[in-house]
Amino acid sequence: xxxxxxxxxxxxxxxxxxxxxxxxxxxxxxxxxxxxxxxxxxxxxxxxxxxxxxxxxxxxxxxxxxxxxxxxxxxxxxxxxxxxxxxxxxxxxxxxxxxxxxxxxxxxxxxxxxxxxxxxxxxxxxxxxxxxxxxxxxxxxxxxxxxxxxxxxxxxxxxxxxxxxxxxxxxxxxxxxxxxxxxxxxxxxxxxxxxxxxxxxxxxxxxxxxxxxxxxxxxxxxxxxxxxxxxxxxxxxxxxxxxxxxxxxxxxxxxxxxxxxxxxxxxxxxxxxxxxxxxxxxxxxxxxxxxxxxxxxxxxxxxx
Amino acid sequence: xxxxxxxxxxxxxxxxxxxxxxxxxxxxxxxxxxxxxxxxxxxxxxxxxxxxxxxxxxxxxxxxxxxxxxxxxxxxxxxxxxxxxxxxxxxxxxxxxxxxxxxxxxxxxxxxxxxxxxxxxxxxxxxxxxxxxxxxxxxxxxxxxxxxxxxxxxxxxxxxxxxxxxxxxxxxxxxxxxxxxxxxxxxxxxxxxxxxxxxxxxxxxxxxxxxxxxxxxxxxxxxxxxxxxxxxxxxxxxxxxxxxxxxxxxxxxxxxxxxxxxxxxxxxxxxxxxxxxxxxxxxxxxxxxxxxxxxxxxxxxxxxxxxxxxxxxxxxxxxxxxxxxxxxxxxxxxxxxxxxxxxxxxxxxx
Numbered sequence: 001x002x003x004x005x006x007x008x009x010x011x012x013x014x015x016x017x018x019x020x021x022x023x024x025x026x027x028x029x030x031x032x033x034x035x036x037x038x039x040x041x042x043x044x045x046x047x048x049x050x051x052x053x054x055x056x057x058x059x060x061x062x063x064x065x066x067x068x069x070x071x072x073x074x075x076x077x078x079x080x081x082x083x084x085x086x087x088x089x090x091x092x093x094x095x096x097x098x099x100x101x102x103x104x105x106x107x108x109x110x111x112x113x114x115x116x117x118x119x120x121x122x123x124x125x126x127x128x129x130x131x132x133x134x135x136x137x138x139x140x141x142x143x144x145x146x147x148x149x150x151x152x153x154x155x156x157x158x159x160x161x162x163x164x165x166x167x168x169x170x171x172x173x174x175x176x177x178x179x180x181x182x183x184x185x186x187x188x189x190x191x192x193x194x195x196x197x198x199x200x201x202x203x204x205x206x207x208x209x210x211x212x213x214x215x216x217x218x219x220x221x222x223x224x225x226x227x228x229x230x231x232x233x234x235x236x237x238x239x240x241x242x243x244x245x246x247x248x249x250x251x252x253x254x255x256x257x258x259x260x261x262x263x264x265x266x267x268x269x270x271x272x273x274x275x276x277x278x279x280x281x282x283x284x285x286x287x288x289x290x291x292x293x294x295x296x297x298x299x300x301x302x303x304x
Numbered sequence: 305x306x307x308x309x310x311x312x313x314x315x316x317x318x319x320x321x322x323x324x325x326x327x328x329x330x331x332x333x334x335x336x337x338x339x340x341x342x343x344x345x346x347x348x349x350x351x352x353x354x355x356x357x358x359x360x361x362x363x364x365x366x367x368x369x370x371x372x373x374x375x376x377x378x379x380x381x382x383x384x385x386x387x388x389x390x391x392x393x394x395x396x397x398x399x400x401x402x403x404x405x406x407x408x409x410x411x412x413x414x415x416x417x418x419x420x421x422x423x424x425x426x427x428x429x430x431x432x433x434x435x436x437x438x439x440x441x442x443x444x445x446x447x448x449x450x451x452x453x454x455x456x457x458x459x460x461x462x463x464x465x466x467x468x469x470x471x472x473x474x475x476x477x478x479x480x481x482x483x484x485x486x487x488x489x490x491x492x493x494x495x496x497x498x499x500x501x502x503x504x505x506x507x508x509x510x511x512x513x514x515x516x517x518x519x520x521x522x523x524x525x526x527x528x529x530x531x532x533x534x535x536x537x538x539x540x541x542x543x544x545x546x547x548x549x550x551x552x553x554x555x556x557x558x559x560x561x562x563x564x565x566x567x568x569x570x571x572x573x574x575x576x577x578x579x580x581x582x583x584x585x586x587x588x589x590x591x592x593x594x595x596x597x598x599x600x601x602x603x604x605x606x607x608x609x610x611x612x613x614x615x616x617x618x619x620x621x622x623x624x625x626x627x628x629x630x631x632x633x634x635x636x637x638x639x640x641x642x643x644x645x646x647x648x649x650x651x652x653x654x
Contacts (some may be wrong), residue, residue, distance in 0.1 A: 050418050051418065052413075052414060052417060052418060054651070071320055071322060071420070071422055072320050074418060074419065074420050074421075074422055075320060075420045077418070078418075079414070079415075079418040081411065081414035081415065081418075083411060085410065085411040085412045085413075085414050085415045086412070086415065087335070087412055088410075090334070090335075094334060097330070097334075098331055098334065099419065100327070101323075101327030101328065101330055101331050101421075102323060102327065102328075102331065102416070102419035102420060102421040102426070103323060103419055103420040103421065104320075104321065104323050104420050105420075138415075145419075145420070
């Protein structure tokens with residue numbers, strides 16, 4: 001089952017396409033990281049998935065074929081938007097009661113226990129909580145709905161390192177306990193490496209990379225060798241090239257860890273952060289399962 | 305503690321029970337109780353004033369008769385009644401406009417509209433509940449105003465219950481105007497998505513509608529009656545008046561000149577009075593009809609000389625038909641505006 005599936009999905013605001021021709025499938029049972037530069041269309045994609053926005057072109061379905069925004073979709077998906085919108089004049093207890101009234105399921109016991117653990121007073125107004133506490137409250141409200149899919153838009157953006165850690169620890173504990181799927185967008189690459197097991201890289205409104213993290217890491221490596229060796233470079237699928245004097249550092253895509261290393265070159269494993277940065281620097285490159293786009297431009301292009 | 309539902313079983317949509325409506329009542333109440341409390345406070349204070357004034361009027365009118373129009377109570381009530389005219393606009397701006405504009409401005413719609421309840425149902429429930437509260441409160445105020453003003457109507461000729469100064473504050477019209485102001489407010493809120501601009505837009509749109517209604521619509525709810533003599537019923541709402549001499553239109557100046565000869569002038573449509581005593585004596589023409597009281601026979605005098613007055617008017621007896629017509633179309637318009645708002649909520653958000 002795919003928790004989010006899109007086909008030719010596009011969204012235009014006035015004259016500008018925020019997302020276009022986006023075709024992807026996010027499989028269930030993963031913590032999926034959605035990364036990309038600012039303005040890449042991450043928030044638009046998530047808004048379309050949770051039904052806040054309606055597509056200008058194409059289709060988006062969730063939870064195995066349910067139309068986004070339909071009653072069944074709303075019931076099974078909890079969304080925590082950027083900046084954690086809460087009713088600031090309402091108390092924590094009121095926010096709980098509100099969420100309970102607006103949903104078929106609400107695990108009040110879980111929510112109270114969780115807030116107690118976090119030391120968040122029920123009588124405090126939501127607007128008077130610290131940034132980290134507001135994030136935890138928004139997350140608790142979402143998790144108490146017992147969603148099958150949790151969607152988080154830039155949840156870590158305004159949190160200090162400790163709050164980030166606590167926030168993601170709560171998410172991961174729930175994933176381990178209830179097997180819910182998670183899709184989150186984030187800029188914080190280091191944090192993603194610890195939690196995400198599926199990666200989608202969006203850039204310029206298009207999907208550039210979409211695969212399991214393990215598979216991406218095993219099919220990419222860094223080769224270090226003589227910069228003058230142009231022939232070898234042409235035979236490889238080079239995503240990104242960095243030169244230091246006579247040495248060239250290539251991030252290449254391989255068919256697997258057993259791929260032979262070309263003579264005169266040295267191979268190193270790649271970290272998720274390096275891999276993401278390499279693709280972000282090369283918006284023309286793509287690593288997609290199934291038919292990949294066949295672009296023509298850059299020499300660093302990887303086609304299939 | 306709520307029992308936890310079993311997760312991860314893809315439930316067919318058909319079996320999915322919608323979230324019950326009743327939870328929404330608490331949500332609306334919790335989020336808008338301060339706005340409704342403000343409304344109750346303002347209408348309550350105005351209502352208290354009307355109650356006290358109404359009691360005073362009931363003491364003063366039987367004693368003072370026509371002189372009541374000069375009493376302190378009446379002189380205070382008139383400007384305050386004019387002030388009450390803007391109450392519906394304030395309801396629209398302060399109760400209606402923020403309902404959706406605040407959600408959109410602060411981003412909380414991203415939270416609320418992704419809950420299981422569904423955003424169209426959320427909007428429908430919330431708007432219907434607040435609309436009913438606003439209409440009921442305004443209705444109570446409207447009938448209190450009617451009660452307060454009742455003894456004054458007809459005390460002096462020429463003051464029609466259909467005239468704009470009090471018509472829209474009385475009966476069902478006030479509730480209609482408050483409801484339509486609320487509906488304009490919520491629509492402005494979803495269109496403009498910002499609280500303060502939506503409030504100003506509401507004030508402007510409501511005022512425009514009120515002026516257009518008073519000037520162009522209300523005079524035509526029913527075809528005006530026309531009288532040719534000088535038998536205009538008291539408290540009629542005069543639409544237009546013209547004079548003819550032997551069947552041909554004649555200017556008001558010509559009529560005035562004729563009336564001057566007997567020391568009379570028209571003080572209100574179809575109502576005649578003496579010119580000021582000084583000018584009457586100076587002209588000396590009053591002698592023809594005897595001194596002093598000659599102006600009283602002005603209608604006979606005019607008819608005798610071939611003058612006819614054509615007056616088209618709405619009789620005071622049409623007060624309630626007019627109230628129901630105005631209340632009815634305002635209700636229909638409000639339902640339309642609220643439906644459009646819900647449609648906009650459903651259509652797109654982010």
